[in-house]
Amino acid sequence: METDPEASAALDALYAPSSVAVVGASPDSWYASNTVDNLLEYGYDGDLYLVNPSREEAWGRPCYDSIRDVPTVVDLAVVSVPREYVVDVVGDAGDVGVPCALVISAGFGEADDEGERAEAALARTAREAGIRVVGPNCIGFASGRTGTVLTPTCSRAPAPGRIGLASQSGALAFATFFERGADADVDFAYVVSTGNEADLSVTDHVAYMADDPDVDVVCAYVEGVDDPRAFVETARAATRSGTPVLVAKIGRSEAGRAAAASHTGSITGADAVWDDALEQAGAQRVPDVPDLVERASVHAAFDPPAGDRVAVASTSGGLATLLADLCEDRGLSLPPLADETERALLEMDDLLTFGEMHNPADVRGYGADAIDEIADLLFADDYDAYLFAVGLSAVDERAGAIADDLVAVCDRADAPVVLLWTGRREP
């Protein structure tokens, strides 16, 4: 699947703009004022122009009456004006040569018949004027890679990550994925809200990010797409070229489909078909928000493992059992320990183990203090990934020492090492 070169050029302009015009920039509009505030505060280092025919100046800067009056051809027009002006604004931007518009204004296909007509007019005008459009009814874009924040709903500067996220839900993209991710030190290269997709679709964003060397994993939060085949082909091309694609496809239920239709006007499609198509494309379908964030963070942290052979060591036998179940659910194998590894583990005085040692290895509570020795024994064998699970309150010196050991263990490994620490988190 080739990426559309015109879409790609427009997305270059969106994802790393050297100049931005905010059309509708007004301190009185919640959307526009927060967008400008965030752009000024969170690290954008390009040029910024404000367009507002009702004002001479704002934020200590001149306001231009129209994007036609801005003294340069900006890379990106961010549009936050009442819906009746949107088509003209985008047409003007296209006429002067702006390659991309990010339309935050709502009231289009998701709203009523008039909005539907306006959305069709917007798509037509963009085509005629030679400008590509993200949105309308999208909540913006943020790049942790460059610190460019083009959304009103971001409460802090994004830290640089290697996860790309395209989301058909704007609120979830920023309030949930971005903010909850940041709370857990999971950061994004890009977060984009795709809105009603009058022009550019979630598929275009997935294709673009999959080609970006700064993105290790592409996530899509999808309600429905106009061209499911193109989406699946894009996912397939991405996974084949080594970029994992994680998809949360919602709107499975009848009520969910109805909700999606009134939300972004999208048709969600038969669910089982999506299951099959995504599996065949090598994409991972994930059930919900926390799962998407967790999996993406693991993909961003590691190169793909060479195979599915996992070694698990857990300080709790119950946790070992649970992890064995979860490994099987995910198609991972837990090959038995080599005889000499088992023997060596059993001979470790610290573990107080009797009789046998399996994979998953139940190394008991004492095993936490010997995790480096246990890890080196397991590392000597041929596993594709390692999981160390510790059940311990993270509130005392012993826990601190064990955490240090775990960090050192990760540094020594040739294969991905995942740590699971369960136990009291708040001191």
Added chain:
Amino acid sequence: METDPEASAALDALYAPSSVAVVGASPDSWYASNTVDNLLEYGYDGDLYLVNPSREEAWGRPCYDSIRDVPTVVDLAVVSVPREYVVDVVGDAGDVGVPCALVISAGFGEADDEGERAEAALARTAREAGIRVVGPNCIGFASGRTGTVLTPTCSRAPAPGRIGLASQSGALAFATFFERGADADVDFAYVVSTGNEADLSVTDHVAYMADDPDVDVVCAYVEGVDDPRAFVETARAATRSGTPVLVAKIGRSEAGRAAAASHTGSITGADAVWDDALEQAGAQRVPDVPDLVERASVHAAFDPPAGDRVAVASTSGGLATLLADLCEDRGLSLPPLADETERALLEMDDLLTFGEMHNPADVRGYGADAIDEIADLLFADDYDAYLFAVGLSAVDERAGAIADDLVAVCDRADAPVVLLWTGRREP
């Protein structure tokens, strides 16, 4: 299903002991010393006796050579001695009339042939001496109701809750369920680790807690049980009498079953049979730890709703779609809004909505500020439960005001109201 009266009396002694003897009480043993420390620190208000033939005194208290020498017949003997002494200690306790022993010592059926023989001897001795046994190889018990902590692995005083938890995994019971629950203000009436179940089983604990008026929901974390029929019948009796039962049944996979066998010696059984049996018993099978904690906390907070008719209002359309999917997954219905309710919502200026309003209701970002008005409109209709979902960073004054509104809304409702707040959590 009748609860065994003898088991019930023994569990009275365990769940609310007026006197406890810790056998093996030594400042040099991690298990025993932490158990005594916790008992003294976290609110136990009964009598405590220490038994240790190698010491005159410990913790400023006299040490008795044997439980036979303790000057009263205690309710509960907590046993933390090397495994070769356990059978005699429990026999002695039974001989003097102690009704219940909590055996923390390990090295029994989970360990080796000798341990298996010792476990059989323990069961036989207990029967002969007329004492009931929890464990061996269990990590103890804690009551948030009374503040009685009889485990070495608890890092803080339990707060009183109304959830009962019986867990075949000791580490998960305390390090994960109790501690992570407490981090999230989810508290337990009782947490009990059932260990190898030489005598009393997870089924006995479930039956006991289901009969306790201080328990609103019983949770079981189960690897396998000797008598699955009794477990399922107990669950059925509990749910029929109005106490929900949540079961995390692990050991689904072959690797999980092998891990469970080496952990507590339990045979996990065919998984699909468990699915069917639990469903027929009216118990809820839950997939993992976070799900068990979340669901239990909702059951503890509310009386069961009268039916399955749910109203959802979400500030994010994407979240509305996701919630509709999740409702359908759980067999909940989302009946359409009454015409006049829809009209009233559409007429609210704050919402900036167009055209139609459904259930789930997408009330957009502005809806968060009008949540009280929206709630009262929905409350006037006949739903069995309400869900308000807000996607907003919880870090500014506006968020504080909305949170206050939500709390007030909950107080006004006649039916359960669940709040979902997604967005930045850490300030």
